Amino acid sequence: MSDRCIELEQAVSANRRAWDDSARLHRDNASWRDLTAGFAVPGYSTFDATMTRTLEGLRLQGQSGVQIGCNNGRETLSLAAFGAERCLGIDQSAEFLKQAEILKGIAGSDCEFLCSDIYTLPPGVRRGFDFAVITIGVLNWMPDLGRFFQAVAGLLRPGGRLVIYETHPVLEMFEPDSETPHLPAYSYFSTAPTVAEQAITYDGSSGQAAPPSYWYSHTMSGIVMAVIRSGMAITGFEEHPHSNRETCFDVYENRQAQVPMSFTLAAVREAG
Template identity: 45%
Template sequence: MDTLSAQQAIASNKAAWNESAELHKATDHWQSLLAAVGEPGFSCLDPTLTALLLQVGVKGRDAVQLGCNNGRESLSLYGLGANSVVGVDQSGAFLAQAAQLASRSPHSPEFIEADIHHLPERLQGRFDLALITIGVLNWMPDIALFMRHVASTLKEGGTLVIYETHPFLEVFDPEAANPMLPVTSYFRREPFVQHEAIVYEGASNSAVAASYWFVYTLGEIVSAAIAAGLQISHLQEYPHSNREELYDQYENQSAQLPMCYTLTAIKRSA
């Protein structure tokens, strides 16, 4: 990054998320979450991630979610039997929403406001399971450094679970005149820059702080995990979408794109 430092990008992304937070509460989805989190066994995790977490094993384990947003997925880990859950996010505004959801829940997760690069020391080597879900990796300006910090939270033998959008999707623009035509390189180096609110439902033209979306190849993500001392134990790609509805149009094609993937990696002994 020649003209933009990593810390500048992190700070600007934090400001953009904080400014966008209220827009996420003004949705039917938020109201349904408020109503649902108090139910025994609440989970908003889809079947793909649920099956993987059950296979890895969550029951009785201590878990951390890095990039927990409003905490809905962190709370869902209790439904799979987690012993304790910590959610980490850099957006105080979204963590306020997480606290509100937790107050409606029978569980007591801990939510921590922190940039992943400045995690509290008490989180190091503490967890059996670290979870990363859609829309976390691409906010990180240095994937290798990010993976080292993720690995630092795990006990020896602990497992990282990732469920993310496939990076090949970044080649396409779902709102283009021809959404099936590649518009950028899979090997793009510069981040996408957005000056609009970050919303997943509907649209908003609100002017907010710039947000920076970094693109990594699948090879870079895997290599970063390995370099951080994590042993890849599972990698699977899928033809379904786990992001905004705009991307549903890429499903069920005769020439099908990879649309998302799951990855698990185990922390090796030093």
Template identity: 30%
Template sequence: MDEWAELNRRHWDERAAPHAASDNYAFSQFVEDRQFLSEVIRFDRPRLGDLTGLRGVHLQCHIGTDTISLARLGARMTGLDFSPASLTQARILAARTGSPTDFVEAEVYSAPEVLEAGSFDLVFTGIGALCWLPSIRRWADVVATLLRPGGRLHLREGHPMLWSLQDGRDDDLLVVDFPYFEQPTPTVWDEPGTYVETDHQFVHTTSADWSHGIGEIVTALMDAGLELTMLVEHDSVPWEALPGQMVKLPNGEYRLRTRPERLPHTYTLQAVRR
């Protein structure tokens, strides 16, 4: 594991328990209601289609709420993440809910070493995952390796235009301040908190991430042997990505308060292995 991956692993290890304890991830609702689904999966359920009997893998699954939600829709799911602390929480949730979901510890780029190549009907990647990967081409190769011929990638992510914007503004301007295109070196952050409410005082506050443009993502997938079948841009995002500039919608998503048509907030992409 290189220095940036190790830095980020420590970052996510420390956040696993506070995230699992927060209302945002709704562990108690998962336990109380065996039909409950995460907000991310509910948002894209019409685009996911019938998952009954499909074998799926969720790359960068964190604490497993989206993974278990996909299993509740009928898929036989495996979650993969590089954070052992996150997987501990995911396994606790699976046990408490009686979910048969499996969880495997590995970096994304090492997934073909621990999972059976060419055996998955569905590769799922959710919100806030790709930015932790330095090379989108290596990721696309992993996706293609895991999918069987005719298997499908489903990706919903923060839009690279959203990632490029300066946040914390007290006006309604959208200011591009960070890279849109993939760069060889990451953007390094030092932030004391996390995106859920918690009283935890974090020690590992530094993290590193990378941007990947829409064209770079699509081209990498095509070059890896996948055919694009869906690309939908959305004007909402599942968290308050630009604090002070957004309003919460009835479905739990956030949208720019003023002229939301200016910004693609997220996108859903699907591609099939030829």
């Protein structure tokens, strides 16, 4: 086994422990109450305006979808609002998937959830999906984008579509909580992961100690080429001036010298 494989497996296992440990902080708060109330209403969706417009353009009625890195399942369940059927959410955190099952029960959904590392999917995993969805933060938890997108492509049927809605890599250069948030703090081309030992929360409010986790920065060219090399053809790409991650990054919005803050990318799995 090569050092690269050892490093990948160690990072993936560490991130699983960190997410499982952090799951408790995402229950019994205002966001969780909003989700439980929302999914009791037919047609409820947690997607923002950008992703809603993107998904509506795909005309997903009757189509099967898979979300990689589904967390507590809120977005996988939201796909039903666009007419998608027979959807699957994949995540390696068993603790977050327990929350997904609760929300599934509230929604009365027939979607499924699978606890698995995307790099080592079980042999009997469902495949041949019409579309796949990847959203905020998933790519940065992936040590190897090439293997990741190969696995994603393998879940799609020929002609199946991929939609990514992610943080723009340029934002990884900045430290929003520093005294000089608008000065680049990190190299755009850095390959070493950032190691954190705090619990993972969406609003950054916890500060509680947690098992170490590894966050990887990827360049836009690295993302694009990994998609292409997996056997998918890019059909759309758009950069956005708004943030789709923690609120501390809002400091970079609405500036005269505006940086790209998020992006959407569409691709299709080629035949053969």
